[in-house]
Amino acid sequence: KNVAILISGSGSNMVTLAQSMRGDHPARPCVVLSNRPDAGGLAKAQALGIPTVVVDHKEFKGDRAAFDAAVIAALDPYAPDVVALAGFMRILTPEFITHYAGKMLNIHPSLLPKYKGLHTHQRAIEAGDAQAGCSVHEVTAELDGGPILAQERVDIAPDDTAETLAAKILPLEHKIYPETLRSFVSGAFAARD
Numbered sequence: 103k104n105v106a107i108l109i110s111g112s113g114s115n116m117v118t119l120a121q122s123m124r125g126d127h128p129a130r131p132c133v134v135l136s137n138r139p140d141a142g143g144l145a146k147a148q149a150l151g152i153p154t155v156v157v158d159h160k161e162f163k164g165d166r167a168a169f170d171a172a173v174i175a176a177l178d179p180y181a182p183d184v185v186a187l188a189g190f191m192r193i194l195t196p197e198f199i200t201h202y203a204g205k206m207l208n209i210h211p212s213l214l215p216k217y218k219g220l221h222t223h224q225r226a227i228e229a230g231d232a233q234a235g236c237s238v239h240e241v242t243a244e245l246d247g248g249p250i251l252a253q254e255r256v257d258i259a260p261d262d263t264a265e266t267l268a269a270k271i272l273p274l275e276h277k278i279y280p281e282t283l284r285s286f287v288s289g290a291f292a293a294r295d
């Protein structure tokens with residue numbers, strides 16, 4: 103199975119996903135695509151020997167449909183069976199999501215359905231929550247709203263900041279995303295659709 107990984111930044115989740123797809127794993131990373139030419143994850147993907155593509159969203163002047171069409175045109179030559187969003191900070195159009203329906207996953211740094219969108223750790227702290235965490239979910243047209251496939255959680259300490267909480271949760275992302283991707287490509291969730 104071919105897995106395309108979409109990034110916008112450091113790509114730490116991309117690295118752990120790519121490194122998990124070895125040996126008897128049924129999938130391999132086929133391409134890493136970034137919407138930002140300066141994403142640190144591009145060099146990491148190249149160091150891992152994974153083809154990389156940049157589709158710079160700034161070249162599409164807010165025309166989301168045109169940007170998404172360009173991303174599809176860039177990805178489909180690699181014949182992805184799964185599209186894994188990993189720190190990909192663009193909202194995708196319904197047409198894009200339809201094109202990859204049932205094949206797209208995302209890692210989100212909150213205990214969904216709480217805190218969809220941005221600044222998730224800060225919002226959990228400000229709400230006085232006892233715990234925070236991360237979720238792997240299937241991507242649907244509703245932002246951060248698809249079926250939740252896995253979650254990990256941590257206690258929020260009284261002196262936690264968004265930064266210290268992120269530092270506690272990112273390693274958990276690096277744990278559940280590879281685990282969930284392997285289950286997903288192995289068909290473990292097929293019955294749910």
Ligand code: GRF
Binds near residue numbers: 110115189190272
């Ligand atoms: C992570 O917090 C992840 O949950 C969110 O983007 C952040 C950066 O991820 N989606 P990465 O280091 O670029 O994988």
